[in-house]
Amino acid sequence: MFRLYDTDGNGLLDSSILKEMMEEIDYDRDGTVTLEEWIRGGMTTIPLLVLLGMETLHNKCASNVKPECDGGPLRDHTLLPSYICPVVLDRHSAVKRGEGESSPSTSPEDTGQCFKFTGDGQALQITPLPGTHPLLVLVNPKSGGRQGERVLRKFQYLLNPRQVYSLDRGGPMAGLNFFRDVPNFRVLACGGDGSVGWILDCIDKANFARHPPVAILPLGTGNDLARCLRWGGGYEGGSLVKFLRDIEHSTEVLLDRWNIDIIPDDKEEKGDPVPYSIVNNYFSIGVDASIAHRFHLMREKHPEKFNSRMKNKLWYFEFGTTETISATCKKLNESIEVECDGIILDLSSTSLEGIAVLNIPSMHGGSNLWGETKKRRNYNRMSKKVPERMTGSTVTDAKELKFCVQDLSDQLLEVVGLEGAIEMGQIYTGLKSAGRRLAQCSSVTIRTSRLLPMQIDGEPWMQPPCTIRITHKNQVPMLLGPPQKTFFFFKKRNRSRD
Structure with missing residues (x-):
């Protein structure tokens, strides 16, 4: 008492x-x-x-x-x-x-x-009920054309309001500090890829004894990490109760995170500020970053024109068409050097306009630049077993790269070349399966010799000549959504009303 x-x-x-x-x-x-x-x-x-x-x-x-x-x-x-x-x-x-x-x-x-x-x-x-997993909900109210505001109110109604925090009121730390010693708690990040990265950074800085696993309610434009973790490409106003039940049936997986250090050749030459020092999804130079940069500048100038996910995608298509005509990143191989685990890639015979370094199999709202991987035969014609590839080894051979599987927790990066904006559009619409596989490795160093557009997890900027180093930082637990139920066309249709 x-x-x-x-x-x-x-x-x-x-x-x-x-x-x-x-x-x-x-x-x-x-x-x-x-x-x-x-x-x-x-x-x-x-x-x-x-x-x-x-x-x-x-x-x-x-x-x-x-x-x-x-x-x-x-x-x-x-x-x-x-x-x-x-x-x-x-x-x-x-x-x-x-x-x-x-x-x-x-x-x-x-x-x-x-x-x-x-x-x-x-x-x-x-004192939470034993055996439960209290949920800390962190919402970006500005995401998804202000859709986050409605999500914030709904979660405050469904759960205890002390569990639900708006990111525009002091960021993630207020909620993380309140939950610091709550046993077995989980985090729900409601926002785009940028909001998720912000929350993961704050969890790192909070120095939890046990890193809380994170689920994602996708409210942004690309939502690439949410797609990879089976949370969908964008919240469309469905039942949040069902979404919470999906979290109950989720499983933990590890996500690789990468440090990125950008060292300018001339420290006196000022470019745009680099948005992040950590890569969760991808890093790219060239054509796709140029399209993203055009999109970013227009959105900053006219935010009212970017108030829905569909409008945002239409703008991407328009800027992609403009980039096709201008070809600002033509002959990229002449002003860039890519080194993977100490091996310098031969780009002399290529006509690439972009380089992407991937951590997850989704980019630009669902495009899989690495593509499908071929299955290796266990036996050759002489009935001799094919030796398995050593885990963590570097691969740059084009034939061997066809069998390299992409995994968000294998502590490896995938390097892909892009030929131009037209190829990006073909991959985005499904007319082409993937870009050109260049390497799979555990670290990447890139040297540039002119001003180029770059982006980290969808946030672009213009960067003067520099050296870029990407190395493994850590692994964090994320929540993988339950598999979606599939229905075959010959299955008897349920005519009852829901």
Whole structure:
């Protein structure tokens, strides 16, 4: 049970507001608030609900809530108000601790409890239901043509509002700090690839003992990482309850992340600021980065013209046509050198206009530049077993590259050449399967000799001559969505209404 508590021992609570609330829920007026009274008060007292994390609860709903509420169908994700309590300790326990007893929070049996402090210094005790995976929801309200604002409100309704954070209010750290010691919690990143990268960076900086796995609700334009992890190419307003249930049935996979260091040849020559120092999805130079840069400049100038995913794709097609005519990255091989694990690639006989370094099998909203991989025969004509390739080895041979499989957790990069904007359009529309495979390796160094467009995970900039080094950083756990159900054309059709 909880007792009214004052730190200076004068018999009065330090906070008059908390005192009034505690007295209000002391229904039998015995000077002690039992757990049952606490839960009952939390369901009927709006100021206390705000303190606990729930902003409001309608009277009609409150009358139907039982003290032993188990969280309902979303219990695996939800931090119920009764799981987040102000630390209200009785004076008797405080005296005992002063005589040498340890604090209850340090007891070995209290491993499921953690304590937080609000902005006004109020300590909160978080004790989630054992076996659950509380979900921290981080939403970019500006993503998806302001679709993020609607998603933010929906999640605040479905879950405890204390679990749902807007990224335009201080970024991801507020939510990550609140959940720091919550056991087995998961993160849901609601936004585009840029928002996901921002959240992963903040998780790195938070130095968690256990890196929380991250699921993605795709709200951006490309959503390439979400596509690879089976969360879809873009949220279209479907049931978020179904999406939360999919998270329950997801599995953890590891995602490679890469450091990228860009060293200018002339430090006095200033180019655009480099957007990121980490690559999650891909890095590219040339034709595709030029199209992305045109798109970026126009969106910065006229944001009202880029308020939907479909409009954004149409703009990409228009800028791709312009790039085809201008061919700004023609004869790229004459101003670039690509080195893979110490091996310099021979680009002299190529007519490439772009180079892409891939970590995942999706780019520009679903284009697989690496393409399908051929299956290797286990036996040759002489019935001798073909030797398996050594894991982590460098491959630059064109014939051998046909059998190289792409994997987002193999600590390898794939290097692809692009012939021009027309080829990009063919790959995007499915008329061509992939670009030209150049290498699979564990590190890449690129040297340029002129001003070129570049991009990291869809964020472009113009870069003067420089040296680019890409090396492995770490691996982080991500959540892989459950396989989508497939229906064969000959399966009996269900004519019943949903």
